[in-house]
Amino acid sequence: MENSAYSPGLLEHYRAPRNVGVLPDADGTATRQNQVCGDVLQFFVRLSGETVDEVRFKAEGCIPTVALASYTTEWLRGKKKGEIERLDLAHFEDALGSLPPHKIHAAALVVETLRAALCDCGRNPH
Amino acid sequence: MNPVYLDNSASTPVDPQVVEAMLPYFTEIYGNASSIHTYGQRARAAAEEARGQIARLVGAGAKEVVFTSGGTESDNTALRGVAYQQRDRGNHIITSQIEHPAVLSTCKALELEGFEVTYLPVEPSGLLDLDRLRAAITPRTTLISIMHVNNEIGTIQPLAEICDLAHGQKILVHSDCVQSLGKIPIDLGSLPLDLASFSGHKLHGPKGIGALFVRKNVRLRPFMLGGSHERKRRAGTENVPGIVGFGKAAELAGRHLDEMATRVRGMRDRLETALLQISGTIRNGDEKQRVPNISNLSFEHTEGEGLLISLDLEGIAVSTGAACSSGSLEPSHVLVALGRDKRDVHGSLRFSFSRMNTENDLQRVLEVLPTIVQRMRSMSPSFSA
Numbered sequence: 001m002e003n004s005a006y007s008p009g010l011l012e013h014y015r016a017p018r019n020v021g022v023l024p025d026a027d028g029t030a031t032r033q034n035q036v037c038g039d040v041l042q043f044f045v046r047l048s049g050e051t052v053d054e055v056r057f058k059a060e061g062c063i064p065t066v067a068l069a070s071y072t073t074e075w076l077r078g079k080k081k082g083e084i085e086r087l088d089l090a091h092f093e094d095a096l097g098s099l100p101p102h103k104i105h106a107a108a109l110v111v112e113t114l115r116a117a118l119c120d121c122g123r124n125p126h
Numbered sequence: 127m128n129p130v131y132l133d134n135s136a137s138t139p140v141d142p143q144v145v146e147a148m149l150p151y152f153t154e155i156y157g158n159a160s161s162i163h164t165y166g167q168r169a170r171a172a173a174e175e176a177r178g179q180i181a182r183l184v185g186a187g188a189k190e191v192v193f194t195s196g197g198t199e200s201d202n203t204a205l206r207g208v209a210y211q212q213r214d215r216g217n218h219i220i221t222s223q224i225e226h227p228a229v230l231s232t233c234k235a236l237e238l239e240g241f242e243v244t245y246l247p248v249e250p251s252g253l254l255d256l257d258r259l260r261a262a263i264t265p266r267t268t269l270i271s272i273m274h275v276n277n278e279i280g281t282i283q284p285l286a287e288i289c290d291l292a293h294g295q296k297i298l299v300h301s302d303c304v305q306s307l308g309k310i311p312i313d314l315g316s317l318p319l320d321l322a323s324f325s326g327h328k329l330h331g332p333k334g335i336g337a338l339f340v341r342k343n344v345r346l347r348p349f350m351l352g353g354s355h356e357r358k359r360r361a362g363t364e365n366v367p368g369i370v371g372f373g374k375a376a377e378l379a380g381r382h383l384d385e386m387a388t389r390v391r392g393m394r395d396r397l398e399t400a401l402l403q404i405s406g407t408i409r410n411g412d413e414k415q416r417v418p419n420i421s422n423l424s425f426e427h428t429e430g431e432g433l434l435i436s437l438d439l440e441g442i443a444v445s446t447g448a449a450c451s452s453g454s455l456e457p458s459h460v461l462v463a464l465g466r467d468k469r470d471v472h473g474s475l476r477f478s479f480s481r482m483n484t485e486n487d488l489q490r491v492l493e494v495l496p497t498i499v500q501r502m503r504s505m506s507p508s509f510s511a
Contacts, residue, residue: 003438014432015439020505031507037449038457038472039429042507060472060506062431062448 007097010067017066019073023056028121032113034105039065041109043117045081052076055114064099064106068092072110081118087111130442130487134328135277135305135420135478140371141330147374148332151367159364160355169366176373180324183307183376185315186339192359193369196336197304199350200323201228201271203338203360204300207346208269208321209236212298216266222246222254222283223463225273226302228323230459233271242266250465251412252281260291269298274312274322275305278447278460278476279411280420282310289318298344304328304336308379309386309417320344326368330480331375335368382481390479391418397477397488398423404496406503410461410474419479422447424466427509428473428502436498442491447474 003011023029023044031042039061046054055073059066072087075095089107093099099107131139151172157165159173174188181188194200209219221233223245233243244262248254254272263270270292272283285301292299300321306312308329314322322339326332340346340359352361398421401407406426425433430448437444447458448471457471466474477491503509 003435005435011435011439014435017505036456038468040507058505058507060427060502060508061429063435066432066505 005100006063006067009096010063010099013067013070013096014063017070019054019056019070020058021056022058023054026056026117028117028119030113030116030120032109032116034061034065034109037062037105039106039109041065041069041113043069043114045114045117045121047081047121050080050082052079052081061109062103062106064103065109067096068106068110069113071096072114076114081121084111084115084118087114127441128486128490130483130490132477132479132483132487132491133443133445134480134483135280135476136445137327137333138330138480139482140327140332141375141378143378144331144371144374148367148371151370155366159366160353169364173364173366173369176369176376179373180337180376183312183380184303184322184324184339185313187342189357190314190339190342192338192340192356193364193372194336194338194360195334195365196327197226197302197323197325198228198336200325200336200338201226201300201302202232203349204321204323204340204346205229205232205236205269205271206349208298208300209241210347211345212268216264216268218242218244218264218267219269219271220244220246220259220262220267221271222248222273224248224252224276224278224460225271226277226304229271229273229302248463251415252276252279252410252460252464253412253415254283254288256284256287256291259288263291263295263297267295267297269300271300271302273302273305275303275309275417276411276460277305278420278458279422279464280305280416280478281411282306282415282417285319286317293318303339305420306417308376308383309419311383314339314341321346326372326375329375329379330482332368332371335365335372337372385481386418390481390483393483393485393488394419394421394477394479397421397491400488400492401495404499407499408470410464410466410470421477422461422474423477424461424470424474425499425502426469426473427506428499430472430474432502433473433475433495433498436502437491437495440490440494442494445476445478447476448472 026044159169326335410422430446449457
C-alpha cells in the first residue's frame with residue numbers, strides 16, 4: 001500500500017532508515033527534543049580531521065524526523081563538517097519532496113541536533 | 127492483502143442498504159420538501175419517515191428530532207441556542223475538558239461574548255467527578271454540556287446522574303451523543319436529557335447529515351436563520367437524501383445493537399488483551415465504562431504518527447492522539463486531561479471497530495503491529511530492552 005500524506009522519498013527513508021544506532025567511537029553526540037510535539041532525536045558523529053567520517057542516529061519521532069535524519073546521515077558522510085550550513089528546509093524538500101506545513105519543525109530539529117553533535121566533537125575527544 | 131479499517135469513530139462505510147435507500151431522492155424524488163406539489167410532498171413524507179426512524183432508535187418523539195448538517199452544527203445549535211435563549215436567567219455554562227472541539231470551540235466563542243464557562247477536569251479514567259460538577263454549579267448556570275461517549279477513549283459519562291443534579295436546579299443538559307448513537311442503547315424516554323447531538327456518518331450513514339434532539343417544551347434560539355424549516359428550529363432546505371440515509375442507518379443500527387455488545391465487543395477485547403501483552407503498553411480510559419467498539423492504547427517509546435503510517439502502509443487504518451498528526455502541533459487534549467505523561471500521548475493509537483469488521487481484521491493487526499512497535503523502539507534513544 002502507498003500513503004499520499006508524504007512523498008515517496010520521505011516514506012522510503014522512513015521505511016528503511018539508514019545508519020540507525022549508536023556510534024561507540026563517536027567524536028560528538030547530541031540529543032534534542034522538540035518541546036511542542038515531543039519528538040526526540042540523537043546524533044552520533046565521527047570525524048576524520050575536518051571531514052565527517054560517519055553519522056548515526058536514534059529517534060523517537062514522526063515520519064519527517066526519522067526520514068530527514070536518515071537522509072542526513074548519508075548526505076553528510078565524506079563532507080566537511082562546515083557543509084552542514086547547506087542543510088535547510090529547501091535542501092530537504094529538494095531532496096525528498098515537500099513537507100506538510102505543520103511538519104516543518106522536523107527539519108529544524110534535525111539541523112539543530114546535528115549542529116549540536118558537531119559542536120560537541122571538539123569538546124569530547126575519544 | 128485485504129485492507130483493514132479500524133477508524134470507525136472517525137467515519138464509517140455507508141451501508142449498501144443505506145445507499146440504496148438514498149438513491150431515488152437524488153434522481154426521482156428530488157422535490158423541495160417544503161413544496162406542496164407531489165414532488166415536494168413525496169420528499170416530505172420520506173423525511174418524516176426518517177425522522178421517525180431516528181426517534182425510535184433513541185426513544186424520542188419524532189417532533190423532538192431536528193435535522194442539521196452534522197454533529198458539529200448540532201453542538202453549535204444546542205450551546206448557542208440555550209445560551210442566548212436563557213441569557214436573562216444566567217450566563218454560566220459547564221462542560222468538560224475532554225469534549226469534542228465542536229463544543230469546546232463554541233464555548234470559547236461564547237466566552238468572548240461575555241458568557242462564563244467552567245471546563246471540568248476528569249478523573250484519570252476519563253470519567254467525570256460528580257462532586258466537582260455539583261461544586262461548579264452556580265445560581266447563574268443555565269446549561270451543562272457533557273458528551274455521552276468520548277470519541278478518543280470511549281468512556282461513557284454518567285448522564286442520568288448529571289441530569290438529576292442539573293434538573294434539581296432547573297439547569298438544562300445537553301450531550302454530544304455522536305459516539306454513542308448506534309453503539310449502545312439510548313433511551314431518551316428514561317434518560318431525561320434536554321438536548322442531544324447526533325451524526326449520520328458515525329453509524330454507516332452518509333456524511334453531511336445530523337440531528338439535534340430538542341425535548342418538547344425546551345426552547346432555544348435558532349442558530350441557522352432563514353426559512354421556517356424544521357419547525358422554525360433550523361432554517362435551510364432539508365437534505366432529503368441525507369435524511370433518508372440517516373434514517374435507514376438508524377433503523378439498521380437499532381437491529382445491530384446486540385451485535386455491538388457481543389461480537390464487536392469480543393473483537394475489541396481480544397485485540398486489546400493481545401496488544402496489552404506487549405510490554406510497556408497501557409490502556410487509556412476506563413476499562414468497564416466504555417462503548418464496545420473503542421480501544422485506546424499507548425505504546426511506550428514509540429510515536430503515534432509513525433505507528434499510524436506504518437500500519438497504513440500495511441493496509442490498516444487507525445488514528446492517533448500524538449501531536450502533529452492531524453495538522454495540529456498539540457497532542458490529544460483528551461489524553462492530556464487524563465493526566466497521561468506526554469510520552470504516553472506521543473505513542474497512542476485508537477482502534478475503533480464497527481459491525482463491518484471481522485476476526486481477520488484484528489488478526490491482521492496482531493500480525494504486524496508488534497513488529498512495528500519493536501522496530502520503533504529499537505530506534506528510540508530512550509528505550510532499553
